[in-house]
Each structure stands twice: as structure tokens, then as C-alpha cells.
Amino acid sequence: MTTEVHAVFTDEMLKILSSMKGKTLKAIEGVFHYGLTSTHGNVRLVLGQFAVDIECEDRIAELLDLEGKIFKEEFPRFSCKKKDLKDKFMPFVASEPVSFMINEVVSEVLLLRDEIKAGNGEHIYIDQALVVKTAEKAYTFSRCEWFLSDIDINVSDKIEGYISVKKVKEAWNGEGRYSVDVNREFLFL
Amino acid sequence: MGSGLSTKYVIHTSYGVLEVGEKEQEYRRVFDEDYLDEFCREMMERPKVDGSSIDGNYLKVQDKYPLRAGGNLGERTGKAGLNNWYSDNPMRDAMELFSDLSNGGITEYSGNNHGIITTFENKSNVMFRPYTSTEGSPAVDIRVSNPGMIRGQKIHFFFE
Numbered sequence: 476m477t478t479e480v481h482a483v484f485t486d487e488m489l490k491i492l493s494s495m496k497g498k499t500l501k502a503i504e505g506v507f508h509y510g511l512t513s514t515h516g517n518v519r520l521v522l523g524q525f526a527v528d529i530e531c532e533d534r535i536a537e538l539l540d541l542e543g544k545i546f547k548e549e550f551p552r553f554s555c556k557k558k559d560l561k562d563k564f565m566p567f568v569a570s571e572p573v574s575f576m577i578n579e580v581v582s583e584v585l586l587l588r589d590e591i592k593a594g595n596g597e598h599i600y601i602d603q604a605l606v607v608k609t610a611e612k613a614y615t616f617s618r619c620e621w622f623l624s625d626i627d628i629n630v631s632d633k634i635e636g637y638i639s640v641k642k643v644k645e646a647w648n649g650e651g652r653y654s655v656d657v658n659r660e661f662l663f664l
Numbered sequence: 665m666g667s668g669l670s671t672k673y674v675i676h677t678s679y680g681v682l683e684v685g686e687k688e689q690e691y692r693r694v695f696d697e698d699y700l701d702e703f704c705r706e707m708m709e710r711p712k713v714d715g716s717s718i719d720g721n722y723l724k725v726q727d728k729y730p731l732r733a734g735g736n737l738g739e740r741t742g743k744a745g746l747n748n749w750y751s752d753n754p755m756r757d758a759m760e761l762f763s764d765l766s767n768g769g770i771t772e773y774s775g776n777n778h779g780i781i782t783t784f785e786n787k788s789n790v791m792f793r794p795y796t797s798t799e800g801s802p803a804v805d806i807r808v809s810n811p812g813m814i815r816g817q818k819i820h821f822f823f824e
Contacts, residue, residue, distance in 0.1 A: 508770050513787045515774060535797055541742035548746065549797050568781060569773040595742075620745055622818045623807050625789070646744045650734075 477596040482552035493664040516567030579609035594653025716768025735815035754821035762792035
């Protein structure tokens with residue numbers, strides 16, 4: 476038995492992300508209780524003429540259990556929506572969002588994508604992180620655990636430090652039962 | 665529905681009812697069962713305590729929740745971080761685990777996950793979801809930022 480999971484941005488979404496290049500990243504808006512470090516579910520990038528809502532929301536995926544049978548489980552995945560600036564941001568948690576002012580021009584947008592081939596027959600494509608670079612800094616929006624909707628935000632592009640290939644292999648090796656191949660690539664949009 | 669909101673929309677979902685207030689940011693889950701609604705409100709009214717954490721909370725109740733190797737609770741599923749918990753009352757046990765681990769954090773409704781989530785200062789969080797895509801199985805999701813005793817995991821609760 477084999478299964479395939481595509482937890483990645485769609486082609487249409489990649490165009491939205493790419494369209495941020497050359498625009499001014501005015502602010503990052505979301506529910507941040509403890510500073511610009513992490514949020515649950517969604518965050519808004521406010522640009523000059525529009526906004527992009529980045530979401531990490533549950534979708535149902537087919538995975539394989541200990542006996543190799545298919546079971547369905549929630550598997551959050553990144554997605555994005557282009558929004559008008561007059562559309563109010565709706566956070567996934569019921570708290571008032573706050574904005575962190577940035578005001579830097581986006582020079583580069585890239586994704587960290589893993590293709591995971593687990594020895595039990597699971598084949599998973601997953602976008603682990605979105606990196607928005609400006610002349611001054613890099614803003615990385617990344618996932619943590621495969622089953623969680625949290626979005627971590629780091630002002631750094633040292634992604635390997637917090638989403639290592641080793642950690643990805645440990646997540647998909649069936650608690651040590653089989654081997655896992657991870658093909659990691661950066662997609663420059 | 666007794667929410668205290670001036671209701672603008674009532675959205676029926678497969679999980680229950682989502683009530684949205686006049687202010688766009690003001691929304692809350694209204695659970696089908698009153699006891700769930702009361703439980704969530706009680707959790708959200710608990711005070712924030714500086715320095716609290718999931719690990720710290722776990723230390724206080726570790727005898728109730730023995731860990732498997734690697735900091736996992738319940739029984740293995742073959743997926744790292746995905747565990748099953750079997751008992752004669754899955755909802756009660758899910759509520760109790762959430763209550764034990766969430767003390768001292770900021771608790772709020774999570775509209776997309778149809779539950780409540782508690783966040784701590786160190787980025788760790790714990791979520792209680794009475795209804796999940798697995799029919800009849802509530803879940804508790806745990807995120808720890810610096811793995812200590814207990815690891816990040818999702819626990820589905822089932823009848824034994």
C-alpha cells in the first residue's frame with residue numbers, strides 16, 4: 476500500500492507569493508502574545524497595494540498505520556490568499572491581532588520544500604517554510620511539527636537550524652521501523 | 665446560546681455551531697453540550713501565571729500520566745508524535761489532560777480548529793479539540809518548544 480500527501484502551496488498561490496517581490500512589506504499582522512515569534516494558524520503580510528494571508532490549516536490526509544492500512548488524519552498545510560487592504564484580517568484564534576511595522580522592500584521570496592519517501596510507502600511533499608527576504612533582513616515563516624498549525628516566525632533564513640532534515644526523518648521513520656529519504660530544495664519564486 | 669455576544673452569524677458546521685459576534689474579531693464556538701461550553705469558558709477565565717509552562721505543569725501531575733519512551737503519552741500509532749489514548753470516558757480524559765497542562769497560559773478560542781488553545785511564553789502551547797475528523801475522538805495537541813520530559817504530540821482519545 477502507498478499513499479501520497481501534497482501539503483504544498485498550489486501553483487496559483489505561488490504566483491501570489493511571487494507577486495510580493497518589489498513591493499514594500501509594510502507590516503506583519505497576527506495574534507502574537509509574546510512578540511513576533513510564533514502564532515497559531517494564520518498571519519498577514521501587509522504590502523503596499525495588497526495583503527497576503529498565510530495560513531497553516533488542517534486538511535485531511537491519508538496516511539498508513541502500523542499494519543500498513545490507510546487511515547485519515549488531519550495534516551495542516553500552508554496556503555495563502557491575496558487580500559484587499561480594506562479586508563479586515565480574521566485570525567484563527569479569537570484575540571485582537573497586532574501589527575509589527577517592517578517597511579522594507581521585498582527582494583526575494585523562496586520556499587523550503589521537502590519530498591519525503593518513507594519506507595512504509597508514504598510519499599509526502601511538504602512546504603516547510605516561506606522566506607521573505609528584504610535588503611536588510613529575512614523573515615521566515617515555518618512549520619514546527621507536521622500535525623500542528625503553528626507558524627513560527629524568525630528574522631533569519633537559517634532554516635536548517637530549526638527544521639533539520641534529521642528532525643524530518645525522525646518524524647516519518649515510523650518510530651525507527653523504516654528508513655526515510657528526504658529530498659530538500661529551495662524554490663526561488 | 666448564552667454567549668454574551670450580540671450574535672451576527674450562526675454557522676452550523678459538522679463539528680457543532682460557530683457563533684460570530686457583531687464585531688468581526690468576536691467569535692466563539694458554541695458546543696453542542698453545555699458542559700463543554702462551560703469547561704471552555706472556565707479554562708479561559710483562569711489567570712495567566714508568569715513563568716508557567718507545559719513542562720512545569722506536567723511535573724505536578726506526572727504520576728497521572730506516565731510517559732512512554734521519548735516523552736509520549738498513551739499508545740503508539742506508528743507515527744512519531746501521534747498517539748492514541750483509550751479509556752472508559754475519552755472526553756473526560758481529554759478535558760482533564762488539557763486542564764492539567766494548560767494552567768497559567770493564555771487560553772482562547774481557536775476558530776479553525778474548533779477548540780481552545782493555551783499559549784505560553786516559551787512558544788509552547790496545548791489545544792483541546794472536542795471534535796476532530798476522527799469521529800467520536802476528541803484530541804489534545806501539545807507543542808513544546810524545548811523538548812523536556814514531554815514531547816510535542818497529538819493525542820486522540822478513544823473508548824477502550
